[in-house]
Amino acid sequence: xxTPFWMEYAxxxxxxMFTQFAxxxxxxxxGSYREPEAIRKEGIRRLRAFFAALGLPATLSDMGIGxxxxxxxxxxxxxxxxxxxxxxxxxxxxxxxDVLNIYRMAK
Numbered sequence: 258x259x260t261p262f263w264m265e266y267a268x269x270x271x272x273x274m275f276t277q278f279a280x281x282x283x284x285x286x287x288g289s290y291r292e293p294e295a296i297r298k299e300g301i302r303r304l305r306a307f308f309a310a311l312g313l314p315a316t317l318s319d320m321g322i323g324x325x326x327x328x329x330x331x332x333x334x335x336x337x338x339x340x341x342x343x344x345x346x347x348x349x350x351x352x353x354x355d356v357l358n359i360y361r362m363a364k
Contacts, residue, residue, distance in 0.1 A: 258314055261301050262363040268297055270349035275300065283307075317364045324364060331357035 268275040276293040279285040279300020287296065305315065314320045317327075332338040335345055337353040344350035351359070 258308075258317060258320060259359060259363055261305050261308075262359050264297075264301050264304075265362065266355070266359050267346070267349040267351075272297070274348065279303075317360060322364075324361075327360040327364065328353075328357055331360055 264275060264278075272293050275297045276287075279296045280287045283300040283303040285296050285299045285303065309315060322330075329338065331353045332342075334356050335342050335351070335353040342353060344352055345356070349355075
């Protein structure tokens with residue numbers, strides 16, 4: 258559920274990587290990488306379509322997770338809930354507010 262939304266949120270931190278993912282994993286024609294934004298968008302669209310073809314939920318709401326849980330989940334993911342916040346992720350380090358933004362995109 259979260260991967261396509263995370264990709265939308267984090268792609269600017271490593272545009273070449275997301276472009277390569279679209280081309281090498283999702284089979285998007287590369288166009289010699291002249292249009293990385295269009296290539297990235299199509300890669301994410303194809304990933305969502307692939308997940309849908311597998312019958313997977315597309316949103317957190319589809320999984321029964323409501324808005325009321327999102328802040329707690331974001332704080333737990335980054336340990337902010339315990340007063341020891343640390344950024345997660347290597348491509349773009351995410352603090353709890355970043356994680357919350359992704360969760361809200363995915364609701």
